[in-house]
Structures are given as structure tokens and as C-alpha cells.
Amino acid sequence: MKSMQILSLLTITVFVTKCSGNNIELRSYKERVKIIYSLLDKECPGWENTNKQKRNVIGSLDQLDVDKTRYNNLFDQLIKCRQTDKATTTTSTMDPFTANIEECKNAINFTQSWRLDHAGRNLRAGGHLSRNGYACDIYTKEWFRFSGAAGSRMLNTCPAHKSCGTYAPYWTDEKMPDKMGERVDVKVYYTSQDKCRGGYKALSVIRCAEKPNDLIYKYNLRPGSKVYPCAAAFCGMN
Secondary structure: OHHHHHHHHHHHHHHHHHHHHHHHHHHHHHHHHHHHHHHHHHHOOOHHHHOOOOOOOOOOOOHHHHHHHHHHHHHHHHHHHHHHOOOOOOOOOOOHHHHHOHHHHHOEEEOOHHHHOOOOOOOOOOOOOEEOOEOOOOOOOOOEEEOHHHOOEEOOOOOOOOOOOOOEEEEOOOOOOOOOOOEEEEEEEEOOOOOOOOEEEEEEEEEOOOOOOOEEEEEOOOOOOOOOOEOEEEOEEO
16 A cells, blocks of 8 residues: 555656756747747847747647747748848858857867768868878867858767778767757767777767757867877768
8 A cells, every 4th residue: 555655746846847847948948939929020120020930829739849949940041031131241150059059159169071081082171280191180279069061960970990080080989968958978989990989088078959969069178188290080960
């Protein structure tokens, strides 16, 4: 009898905790939707007339799913509005909530196309601290992201040796942060002549927005560490 009572209490506790978490997330998305509506009204006059958003519950989705869907649709509409504005505007198309994350605002962009070579073409990309003509960027002190010709995120499968413009290409298949603003530490591995995981380094990763692959990275270089020419660089992917 006591076992049944304890089981019932545990079940209720889990249910209440889950509901509480959902309520917090629901309130968060409602606030985000309000902000997006405000930005659209301010920056995109007449946007509702040309692309009206549904404000009612959609089909069988619960309210949290509705607000998530609404937020993503509205954010896409904001980006389109800003991109089609031919005036000399400096407005960023970054997720407005990213603006509160300092690291995301200041991150540099990796845009080199050689980062997408995963087949071991032995490209020698050169650059700062290059050794024997191979790219060397594992000592990058700034937060960085992949964009443009370099892809949209760090490679998550093992590349061939001598890929990505360097001799020892780095990649990672570790779990990335799920929530915006969340920071995690992961291992990034380099491919050697005969191993996918010839060794590893520690990297920090932050999710800047809830859009897929909106991630920034930073190598955790120990204070006082000396930097030498190298033949190791990070691979990108789309």
C-alpha cells in the first residue's frame, strides 16, 4: 500500500514539474512573439497586409507548439523584410535575442571554402602560423562561427587525412547545446594518417539562437600557453 502511495506521489511530482517547466517556456515564447510583432510593426510597415500571420491556435498543436511555430514564422518574416529593404540600412538580421549574448555579437566568421574539403585533397591553405603551407587556426583566441563558403557549422563526421586545407583536420561529433545562450565544453578530434581520433582538444560552444546550427566556438587555450606554427585547422559543413 505504501509503495503504491509513494509511486503516486512521484508520478504527481514529475507531472507538476513538467507542467511548471512548460509554463515557463510558454511565457518565454509569448514574450518573444510580442517583441517580434513590435519589431515588424516598427521596421516593416504594412507587413500584416502582405503576409498576415495567424494568431489563432493552429490545428491540434498545443499552445507552446503554436507559439514556437509563430515565433519562427515571424522571425523568418522579419529577416525577409530586412533583406528586401534596399535602403542603406545597417540593421542586422541576427535573431533579436542574440543581441543579449556578447560573445555572439563579437564572434568572427570563418568563410573559407577549403574548410568544406573532406576528401583529403591535400590543399595547403596557408595563412597565419602556417607550417609547410598548411592552415593553422586551432590557436584562434576569438569566438568564431562558420558561414558562407565555409558552411554553417563544424564538421560532425570524420574527414580524410589532409582535408580542410591542412594536415590534421579537426571535427567533432559531440552533442551541441540545445538552448539559446547555453554553453558547453566539447572535445574536437583531429584525423591522423590511420585514425579518425588521433587526439583531441577542448572547445567551448555557445548556441546563439534557436535557428539550426547558429553556433559559435572557442578553443580553450590555457593562459600563458605559447603559440607555434602548426598544420591543424577546423573543418566546416553545411
